[in-house]
Amino acid sequence: MTEPLSQTAGPALPVVAVTLGDPAGIGPELVARLLARADLLALANVVLVGDAWLWDEGQAIAGLQVPTQRVGSFAEVRGRSSTAMPAFLPMDTVRPEQVVRAQAGAAGGASVLAVLDSCMDATLAGHIDAITFAPLNKHAMKLGGLKHEDELHHFAQHLGVTGYFCEFNTLNGLWTSRISSHVPLKDVPKYLDQQRIIDAASLIYKSLQQSGNATPRVAVAGFNPHNGDGGTCGREEIDIIAPAVQKLAALGLPVQGPFPADTIFLKARAGELDAIVTMYHDQGQIAIKLMGFSQGVTVQGGLPIPITTPAHGTAFDIAGQGKANVDATANAFKIACRMGQARL
Structure with a gap:
């Protein structure tokens, strides 16, 4: 479900991007549970970033329908008149037939990289203040083009950290x-x-x-x-x-x-x-x-922008079963909100 965007200025909350993580894991379900909580949405101006089909799948697995406000670019998010529902910036990074649930794959890893890179670019441009990403899979990311030992080193290079x-x-x-x-x-x-x-x-x-x-x-x-x-x-x-x-x-x-x-x-x-x-x-x-x-x-740590994630992994063993615990993701989001607020 999407709602039209109002152009009036919104409240002074940090803009926090949330991503769906590896499409074969529990990330989409976790994000659905996260964004269904009004108490968490009150902490930030949230923009969900990812593929529309994957977001629909995550909601279906979680048994939830989360209303969103579709936007065409990161630049539109900060000026929203109401942040009661998350903004949604759809991307086309991976097709359903390219993903096998509970299996690490190159297409899923490439999708994660594309979404995270777009969020980092938006933060450098001043459109968002922090990022929370759902669990990713390092093996999938390396299959999909990751050139570093882990995502942190990728972030550091992309952001020019010395x-x-x-x-x-x-x-x-x-x-x-x-x-x-x-x-x-x-x-x-x-x-x-x-x-x-x-x-x-x-x-x-x-x-x-x-x-x-x-x-x-x-x-x-x-x-x-x-x-x-x-x-x-x-x-x-x-x-x-x-x-x-x-x-x-x-x-x-x-x-x-x-x-x-x-x-x-x-x-x-x-x-x-x-x-x-x-x-x-x-x-x-x-x-x-x-x-x-x-x-x-x-x-x-040590990046010019706050980036957080739950410390657990993609939990392939329970992917698609509606069992994922959102607590760590919620905690990651809260930290991103606090650190993003400090940047305003």
Whole structure:
């Protein structure tokens, strides 16, 4: 269902683009559940971006009909007189016969790239303030033309980022970043240097402030078992991590650590920390996902625009079954709204 666009100026809300994710996964269903909630729509001027047939399919799987207001370009969205329903900017990126549900495919990956690139271009042009994308599939995206190890590096290149960037994973107010990400575990020591730790801690501190936390409590995890046990289990804590924390303090950032990786999340769970800088992907991801798999969010840190997504994947095992839990997508959208508002 679509409604005509009014040209009168709308309220001062951030314009947040929402995309449908991989067409073979649970993304379209999640977006239908997300945009059916009036409490969430009240947080932003939302523009849904994607293929019309895929949006119809997502609503059908979710058992919902969500009214939208069709627009012909991103430039039309900010001037809407009412944001009670989402705008819908249809794109033609993939045909139904090119998609096999629950299977990664090149056509689906290329579709995801085309939609996300159009949203990034619109943000750079000043038409939207933040992006939330439904789950994507890295294998499908690589089949569809992704030239990088992950979507974050694609975003960074597309947006012309030259400084430090990394993924943040968040859960119920706790944020994590990492010094190394999608690399083999054997290569992690190559990424351990003081400057990367300083950059990661500084970035997560500033990003938390941008999301509304004025005085974030940030700590750094150790790398070795038992924090190195005074050097008997490794010297990275002594030679690299602790000196980086000291330099952060000298810069005026109240960052703590290093703390043993096997206990630092107990401090977080007790409410003593707002953010943890980890040394590699699973050091933080295992803990976050155990603490709340269906709630977690990934924030693409270090980019000039806020981009968020649920931390879980495309869930091919339940795609098309109407079982997808929208909580993480809703949390991702809320963060995008807060960070987008800070840009206005």
